[in-house]
Amino acid sequence: MRGYWRGAAGWLALWLVLTVIAAGAFGTVTALAGLAAWLLLLHVRQLWHVDALLRWLDQPPGTPVPHGSGIWAEVFSYLARLVRRQRQNEADLRSALERFQSATAAMNEAVIILDELDRIEWCNPSAEHYFEIDARRDLGRQLTYIVRQPQFVEYLDEQNFAEPFVLRGARGGETTLTVQLVPYGNQQKLVISRDITRWERLEAMRRDLVANVSHELRTPITVLAGYLETLNDQEAPDPEFQRRAMELMTQQTSRMQNLVEDLLTLSRLENARGPSAEQPVDVPRMVQGLHQEAVALSAGRHQIGVDIDAGLWLTGAEGELRSAFLNLVTNAIRYTPAKGQITIRWRPTQDGGGAFSVTDTGIGIAPEHIPRLTERFYRVDRSRSRETGGTGLGLAIVKYALSHHQARLEIDSEPEQGSTFSAIFPARRTSPAPVAAAATA
Numbered sequence: 472m473r474g475y476w477r478g479a480a481g482w483l484a485l486w487l488v489l490t491v492i493a494a495g496a497f498g499t500v501t502a503l504a505g506l507a508a509w510l511l512l513l514h515v516r517q518l519w520h521v522d523a524l525l526r527w528l529d530q531p532p533g534t535p536v537p538h539g540s541g542i543w544a545e546v547f548s549y550l551a552r553l554v555r556r557q558r559q560n561e562a563d564l565r566s567a568l569e570r571f572q573s574a575t576a577a578m579n580e581a582v583i584i585l586d587e588l589d590r591i592e593w594c595n596p597s598a599e600h601y602f603e604i605d606a607r608r609d610l611g612r613q614l615t616y617i618v619r620q621p622q623f624v625e626y627l628d629e630q631n632f633a634e635p636f637v638l639r640g641a642r643g644g645e646t647t648l649t650v651q652l653v654p655y656g657n658q659q660k661l662v663i664s665r666d667i668t669r670w671e672r673l674e675a676m677r678r679d680l681v682a683n684v685s686h687e688l689r690t691p692i693t694v695l696a697g698y699l700e701t702l703n704d705q706e707a708p709d710p711e712f713q714r715r716a717m718e719l720m721t722q723q724t725s726r727m728q729n730l731v732e733d734l735l736t737l738s739r740l741e742n743a744r745g746p747s748a749e750q751p752v753d754v755p756r757m758v759q760g761l762h763q764e765a766v767a768l769s770a771g772r773h774q775i776g777v778d779i780d781a782g783l784w785l786t787g788a789e790g791e792l793r794s795a796f797l798n799l800v801t802n803a804i805r806y807t808p809a810k811g812q813i814t815i816r817w818r819p820t821q822d823g824g825g826a827f828s829v830t831d832t833g834i835g836i837a838p839e840h841i842p843r844l845t846e847r848f849y850r851v852d853r854s855r856s857r858e859t860g861g862t863g864l865g866l867a868i869v870k871y872a873l874s875h876h877q878a879r880l881e882i883d884s885e886p887e888q889g890s891t892f893s894a895i896f897p898a899r900r901t902s903p904a905p906v907a908a909a910a911t912a
Contacts, residue, residue: 516541580665581648587658589613589627601648601664614662623650638664647671676847683848687730687863691723733864736794737847740871746788751902755781757793758817758827765800765815772809778816782904783825785896787876795872798865799829799892807833807889823898830891836884844882845870869894876900 493502520543527537536551538544572595575582581598583591590613594604602617609617615624618638626636635651647668653661698716705712762777769775785792803813811832820826836844840851848863866880873880877897884890 517543520546580663583614583662583664585614585660585662589615589660592659598662598664601646601666626650627652637667679847683863684730684734687848688727691727694723695720730864733868737864737868737871740791740868740875743875746791746875748788748790749786750789751905752785752787752789752792753904754783754785754792754817754825754827755779755904757789757796758815761793761796761800762815764797765804765813768801769804769813773804773807774810774812776812776814778814778818780818783817783819784902784904785825785876785900786902787900791872791875795869795894796827798869799827799894802865802892803829803831803833803890807831811889819901820895823901825896825901826893827896828891828893830889832889835886835888835890836882837886841882841884845880 490502490505493505520539523537523539524546527534536547536554539547572593575595578595579597581595581601583594583598583602583604586592590611591604591609593610594602594606596606598604599606602614604617615627620638620640623636623638632652632654635649638648638650640646645668646666648664649667650662650664653663655661698720702713702716758777758779762775765775800813800815807813813832814830816826816828816830818826818828836851843849844851845866847867850863869880873894877900879895881893881895882890883893
């Protein structure tokens with residue numbers, strides 16, 4: 472038996488004994504009147520405590536629990552313990568919610584909490600960005616009012632959340648998202664979404680790369696297979712035909728070899744996070760060598776000039792820089808008609824950097840093609856590129872090699888007026904030539 476029952480029973484027994492004694496001493500009426508007065512006072516005291524409890528319940532949270540006496544002392548003490556426990560639980564829940572919100576706010580994935588009617592209860596900043604939600608204005612709105620794609624509405628209605636939904640066209644059509652719904656609690660849903668735009672683009676690039684490589688290899692393989700089949704079918708060898716077949720097969724084999732080498736070079740540059748080496752590069756000597764190679768490759772068909780600042784070097788990977796510069800030089804020779812002029816320059820820039828440029832009087836490039844020139848296998852004129860022996864990967868190699876050196880490629884061209892391709896290096900990549908090298912130059 473609880474303590475207050477023992478106390479109440481003791482007081483009741485005491486008053487009954489006193490009433491019996493008072494009845495013998497003062498009469499029954501007087502004793503009963505005294506007992507009634509005591510019961511009235513006890514009832515008023517109970518009403519006062521009930522009123523205190525009701526007034527406390529009407530007060531805002533945090534109001535102290537009133538004090539009482541007797542059995543009410545234990546009631547109010549028990550309520551005080553419940554209030555303290557509730558406040559502690561609320562503090563723990565608030566702390567857990569804050570940690571959850573802080574963690575989800577730092578996530579790249581979008582997180583949205585929906586109620587049983589698919590109304591937004593909470594979202595993190597990534598969800599605001601991806602779905603263009605205002606966390607204050609849109610709370611309580613159905614998610615389908617904001618994401619109005621019919622396929623997404625069907626995905627919510629079907630309640631089949633085993634597979635994620637791919638939402639294309641988010642944020643004005645420029646973003647692709649995967650949306651995964653996880654049911655939990657009382658018919659609530661947790662929406663987790665991530666941006667897969669980059670992966671979609673990489674997958675498209677992979678498909679394009681496979682298709683382009685297959686297309687580029689088809690012609691050489693067809694030529695080789697055709698000539699080999701013809702040579703095998705010949706009963707009497709034709710020396711002239713064999714010579715011509717060997718010449719063409721050698722050309723196509725060289726073309727495939729160049730394509731494979733460029734693919735390997737491009738793959739290596741793409742996977743590297745920076746230049747393969749950080750060392751002083753004697754660019755003046757390199758440009759002189761490129762000029763000699765250009766003269767040999769041109770075979771007298773072009774006028775090739777050179778303008779070199781002998782006192783300007785670079786810091787980086789010599790192999791990557793030479794590959795980039797050589798691609799620009801060979802492109803100029805390929806696309807400049809006979810008797811055209813080509814000028815190779817290595818000069819300082821006004822901000823202390825360096826600029827390697829190749830200027831030609833070739834066929835030029837229309838403005839709409841210039842932004843796409845560094846894409847793999849992109850060609851302004853496919854037939855002309857194949858005739859000149861290009862693989863379509865040269866400028867892509869140039870782009871990655873320059874990016875490793877914090878440099879940029881600038882293209883200035885007009886149709887039938889020629890082109891200038893310039894590799895612009897920042898000042899932190901340039902350095903003065905050593906004294907001995909400058910004197911030798």
